[in-house]
Amino acid sequence: MAFGPDVPPIQAHICVKDGLAAIAFYAKALGAVNTFHAMAEDGKRVMHANLAIYGGEVMLHDEFPEFGGSVLSPNTIGGTGVAISINLAKPADVDAAYDKAVAAGASTVLEPQDTFWHARYARIQDPFGHVWAFNAPVANP
Known part of the structure; x- marks a missing residue:
């Protein structure tokens, strides 16, 4: 709401x-x-x-566009400068969220991987041009 x-x-x-x-x-x-x-x-x-x-x-x-066209979709402008991050509780949640999104038709930007900032991380792009990131903490070595 x-x-x-x-x-x-x-x-x-x-x-x-x-x-x-x-x-x-x-x-x-x-x-x-x-x-x-x-x-x-x-x-x-x-x-x-x-x-x-x-x-x-x-x-x-x-x-x-009839209202001035100041806000357009990524598919119209040819890309996006923003990624929407979804912070999850566990590394396995990243893999599950990534798999679900790709199965639904999202494309892979970055497959799930452990990162230098101690997170499990992945990125997808939806069919509408928006980029989504999945992020969860991993144990600090």
């Missing part, structure tokens, strides 16, 4: 092409729960959606 009692201090707000397809993908790939969405007057585009994902919230909307 946009202004409920548990609004996080920072939220990701992403732009996609085909918001309804994105909501369905995020449900399958990330276990997202659509807690709210409103359609545009055209009945085809998502004006606003709230998705609960791994205990956080991501807001989502379709492109609306």
Whole structure:
């Protein structure tokens, strides 16, 4: 919910092409729960959606070039300069989240691996151009 009692201090707000397809993908790939969405007057585009994902919230909307086009999807602009990080409890959670996302249609950016910052880490790119990172602490050697 946009202004409920548990609004996080920072939220990701992403732009996609085909918001309804994105909501369905995020449900399958990330276990997202659509807690709210409103359609545009055209009945085809998502004006606003709230998705609960791994205990956080991501807001989502379709492109609306008729409103100035200042926010466009990564697929329209040819990439993204942002990765959305999902912090998980255990290294095995990273592998499971990565496997689930790839099985749902995400592409691999970085396969799960242990890193120099003592984390299990992986990155995927969803079909809408957004990059997601999975991160969990590993024992400090």
